[in-house]
Amino acid sequence: MTSNPTTPGAWANFLSKAWGRDRFPIDVKLIAQDISSRQPDPIAHIRGGDIGELEGMLLKREKGWYLLYNDQVQSSGRINFTIAHELGHYLLHRKEEDAFRCSTEDLLDWGSTVRQREADADKFAATLLMPLDDYRKQVESAKVDIDLLGACADRYGVSLVAAIRQWIEFTPLRAVLVVSNDGFINWSWSSRNALRTRARFRFSKETIPVPEASLAAQTIRHPDERTGIELPARVWFKEEPADMSLREMRVVSDQYELVITLLILPDREPWEKNDDEEDELLVDTYTNFIRNGQHPY
Numbered sequence: 239m240t241s242n243p244t245t246p247g248a249w250a251n252f253l254s255k256a257w258g259r260d261r262f263p264i265d266v267k268l269i270a271q272d273i274s275s276r277q278p279d280p281i282a283h284i285r286g287g288d289i290g291e292l293e294g295m296l297l298k299r300e301k302g303w304y305l306l307y308n309d310q311v312q313s314s315g316r317i318n319f320t321i322a323h324e325l326g327h328y329l330l331h332r333k334e335e336d337a338f339r340c341s342t343e344d345l346l347d348w349g350s351t352v353r354q355r356e357a358d359a360d361k362f363a364a365t366l367l368m369p370l371d372d373y374r375k376q377v378e379s380a381k382v383d384i385d386l387l388g389a390c391a392d393r394y395g396v397s398l399v400a401a402i403r404q405w406i407e408f409t410p411l412r413a414v415l416v417v418s419n420d421g422f423i424n425w426s427w428s429s430r431n432a433l434r435t436r437a438r439f440r441f442s443k444e445t446i447p448v449p450e451a452s453l454a455a456q457t458i459r460h461p462d463e464r465t466g467i468e469l470p471a472r473v474w475f476k477e478e479p480a481d482m483s484l485r486e487m488r489v490v491s492d493q494y495e496l497v498i499t500l501l502i503l504p505d506r507e508p509w510e511k512n513d514d515e516e517d518e519l520l521v522d523t524y525t526n527f528i529r530n531g532q533h534p535y
């Protein structure tokens with residue numbers, strides 16, 4: 239190869255094109271072996287193991303790079319994402335470091351360089367596994383709900399959370415993903431138009447309880463929770479008009495004791511932004527998220 243791509247998105251798009259866009263889920267192990275074999279320092283091993291709290295590692299050894307993923311994780315979708323994330327480090331960052339140890343733990347202690355690298359690797363992984371042009375086609379003619387996004391998660395071989403997160407990246411709708419447990423928001427992710435209208439949670443700055451009147455807070459299952467129930471928008475967002483409703487969907491993940499909530503709000507005019515919020519909106523959303531101290535997956 240004469241010249242390699244340099245950005246996460248360019249690398250992912252290059253690989254998608256080279257390995258065929260219509261074959262899903264992407265065989266990320268095959269791609270990792272194939273693309274790295276064309277480099278002077280290939281990935282020699284890709285293997286699972288018990289690596290404790292870590293999700294994945296990429297280590298330089300004499301015989302090449304070792305890509306390790308935590309195979310104690312039950313979800314094959316999370317494993318796929320981890321392999322793609324480590325491949326992202328290999329392609330983008332291996333000249334800078336000899337070892338990458340990646341977890342989903344709190345990242346607040348990390349320096350800005352490491353945070354940027356983690357954001358890059360996540361962006362690479364999401365773009366490689368869930369190319370936006372294909373994803374748009376999957377959702378353009380249907381009402382978006384958990385069943386549809388779950389089908390996309392199956393198509394791309396990723397977790398439901400990763401699939402929702404990537405949909406939020408491109409949807410023009412006001413949409414907010416909320417992951418909570420024990421009645422408090424762990425983290426949340428808002429679409430661009432949701433951010434513009436302040437439909438978002440500052441979960442890294444304050445402890446935010448799940449609203450009592452929300453579907454997320456209910457202990458019994460609701461028959462329509464995957465397609466959504468209508469609620470006053472103010473149940474979740476105090477600044478929304480009194481007569482506005484939103485659609486709330488929910489999945490309870492017993493395995494991880496998490497409640498995954500998707501909120502979709504009707505359109506409205508953006509708020510006038512003050513300087514702080516202008517800054518917040520202009521920062522690349524992945525970077526912004528990692529800056530807030532959480533991995534999105």
Ligand SMILES: [Zn+2]
Pocket residue numbers: 323327338339340341355356359
């Ligand atoms: Zn990483």
